[in-house]
Amino acid sequence: MPVSMCVCRLYFSKQSEKCIRCYACRNACPLCYCEVCCVDESQPQWFGKSVALSDTQVFHLMRTYHTAGRCVDCGACVRACPMDIDLRFMNKKIDKDVRELFSYEAGMDPEAPLPLNTFKTDDEDEFIKG
Amino acid sequence: MKEKTIKKNELANFVAGLLSDYQVFAPAKEEESLVLKEMQAEGDIDLDIGVGPVNTKKSIKEFFFPQKERFFSYDLTKPGEMEEPVLSDKKRVIFGVRPCDVNSISVFDAIFTSDQYPDPYYIKRRERTTIVAIGCNKPETTCFCVDTGGGPFSADGSDLLLVDLGDEYLVQVLTEKGETLVNGSSGFSEPKSGVLQKRDGIVEEAQKAIKSDIKIKKVKGWLDNNFDAPFWDTVHEKCIGCGTCTYLCPTCHCFDILDETKGEKGERIRIWDSCMYPQFTLHASGGNPRKSGKERMRQRVMHKFKYFVDNNEMVACTGCGRCVKYCPVNLDIREVLKQIQVS
Numbered sequence: 001m002p003v004s005m006c007v008c009r010l011y012f013s014k015q016s017e018k019c020i021r022c023y024a025c026r027n028a029c030p031l032c033y034c035e036v037c038c039v040d041e042s043q044p045q046w047f048g049k050s051v052a053l054s055d056t057q058v059f060h061l062m063r064t065y066h067t068a069g070r071c072v073d074c075g076a077c078v079r080a081c082p083m084d085i086d087l088r089f090m091n092k093k094i095d096k097d098v099r100e101l102f103s104y105e106a107g108m109d110p111e112a113p114l115p116l117n118t119f120k121t122d123d124e125d126e127f128i129k130g
Numbered sequence: 131m132k133e134k135t136i137k138k139n140e141l142a143n144f145v146a147g148l149l150s151d152y153q154v155f156a157p158a159k160e161e162e163s164l165v166l167k168e169m170q171a172e173g174d175i176d177l178d179i180g181v182g183p184v185n186t187k188k189s190i191k192e193f194f195f196p197q198k199e200r201f202f203s204y205d206l207t208k209p210g211e212m213e214e215p216v217l218s219d220k221k222r223v224i225f226g227v228r229p230c231d232v233n234s235i236s237v238f239d240a241i242f243t244s245d246q247y248p249d250p251y252y253i254k255r256r257e258r259t260t261i262v263a264i265g266c267n268k269p270e271t272t273c274f275c276v277d278t279g280g281g282p283f284s285a286d287g288s289d290l291l292l293v294d295l296g297d298e299y300l301v302q303v304l305t306e307k308g309e310t311l312v313n314g315s316s317g318f319s320e321p322k323s324g325v326l327q328k329r330d331g332i333v334e335e336a337q338k339a340i341k342s343d344i345k346i347k348k349v350k351g352w353l354d355n356n357f358d359a360p361f362w363d364t365v366h367e368k369c370i371g372c373g374t375c376t377y378l379c380p381t382c383h384c385f386d387i388l389d390e391t392k393g394e395k396g397e398r399i400r401i402w403d404s405c406m407y408p409q410f411t412l413h414a415s416g417g418n419p420r421k422s423g424k425e426r427m428r429q430r431v432m433h434k435f436k437y438f439v440d441n442n443e444m445v446a447c448t449g450c451g452r453c454v455k456y457c458p459v460n461l462d463i464r465e466v467l468k469q470i471q472v473s
């Protein structure tokens with residue numbers, strides 16, 4: 001594993017350890033629109049509900065992926081979090097990936113199709129054809 | 131009540147002396163906030179907490195009522211067998227707790243040590259804990275403990291209470307547990323003349339610094355008759371329904387009990403829950419008696435300032451101000467109470 005990966009994981013663990021699963025970040029987020037969030041589902045229960053580090057990390061990974069390509073980096077989650085958790089840490093990495101892979105920056109052009117919600121049947125990438 | 135003094139430079143010695151018999155926890159700075167941390171070795175936590183934030187971000191409640199409590203584990207391939215955790219009975223001292231947090235223990239005692247529903251987990255943790263509180267010479271702007279029956283030097287719930295007099299602490303010895311701590315150390319002296327007057331001056335000044343002026347009895351009188359008032363239609367509007375105010379609150383004690391399983395194995399756990407979540411009252415049928423933010427905010431205010439008073443003759447709020455400070459939308463409970471007060 002490259003060294004930088006270890007450092008990132010450690011940092012992510014350290015940040016996640018502080019989380020009390022209050023969901024202020026999710027509730028303050030303009031993109032979290034689901035009527036029932038996957039962490040609140042009980043049938044089936046997708047996530048452990050305690051503050052076990054693995055469950056907390058899955059929650060954060062899940063939220064990061066669910067806002068990938070849509071997060072406009074407004075910082076509402078960071079301001080809402082009572083535990084001073086650096087919630088933009090992973091979103092920024094995903095923003096960068098989306099910019100590099102799709103030349104897309106969320107929030108800049110309301111008309112532009114969302115890169116992760118769009119597909120073309122004649123896409124030149126092999127994986128899309130399944 | 132006995133009173134002693136200890137020089138500030140003797141305090142570290144006194145606390146280090148406890149390490150052989152007790153686990154010791156004390157507020158330590160982590161990034162910008164204070165957390166209660168276990169002292170591993172003499173001097174690894176700076177006990178001079180006079181600067182920076184007054185109180186820890188998380189309250190003392192997790193020491194008695196952790197966010198997750200495992201009741202037992204099971205394995206479906208071994209019917210009838212279950213494994214229960216063995217709770218530690220190692221004695222511990224929690225040092226430097228603020229009065230609003232020690233006062234919250236009365237609220238927890240009323241719930242978890244009642245004759246009707248004694249909670250063995252809570253009781254065991256309470257028994258093994260000695261609390262050394264420290265009064266607040268400089269309350270924060272969010273503090274309103276004087277309005278909820280406490281105060282910056284309220285001792286209720288602590289075993290020792292320290293008052294910072296500048297170069298020394300006045301130590302109020304409140305219980306036998308507190309006395310045991312003091313007797314085991316040579317750093318304590320009898321208060322010199324004038325010390326108690328000095329203390330009274332500091333207490334008075336700190337109390338005066340809290341200016342919120344909420345009349346808790348008046349609030350209760352209004353709540354008694356206004357479950358359906360139009361007030362509730364709007365007061366909740368900016369709330370985003372997170373659990374911040376209740377999870378950080380030293381008195382909120384609601385929980386959920388559930389099973390978490392992996393394959394054939396599972397555990398039954400108790401976790402914190404919050405009346406600010408829609409799921410809190412969601413029925414299996416899909417119905418929800420507290421279906422909007424209105425009912426949920428009303429529940430939080432009513433529980434703290436009416437129902438708990440009806441049942442236990444005390445408010446379920448110690449005025450610590452955490453919900454004021456950390457609410458992401460600045461929904462200030464003091465403002466809510468004041469609006470009620472003038473209604």
Ligand code: SF4
Binds near residue numbers: 022
């Ligand atoms: S707001 Fe902070 S503490 Fe609360 S769930 Fe989000 S990351 Fe965790």
Ligand code: SF4
Binds near residue numbers: 368375
């Ligand atoms: S912390 Fe504020 S926004 Fe969150 S539930 Fe409490 S009152 Fe509502």
Ligand code: SF4
Binds near residue numbers: 379380382447451453
């Ligand atoms: S309701 Fe707010 S001020 Fe009162 S004890 Fe709870 S967190 Fe502190």
Ligand code: SF4
Binds near residue numbers: 382383384
């Ligand atoms: S009902 Fe709400 S306000 Fe009352 S203890 Fe439970 S979470 Fe706290």
Ligand code: SF4
Binds near residue numbers: 184228230266448450
């Ligand atoms: S609310 Fe009172 S006891 Fe609590 S930190 Fe503030 S001044 Fe101290």
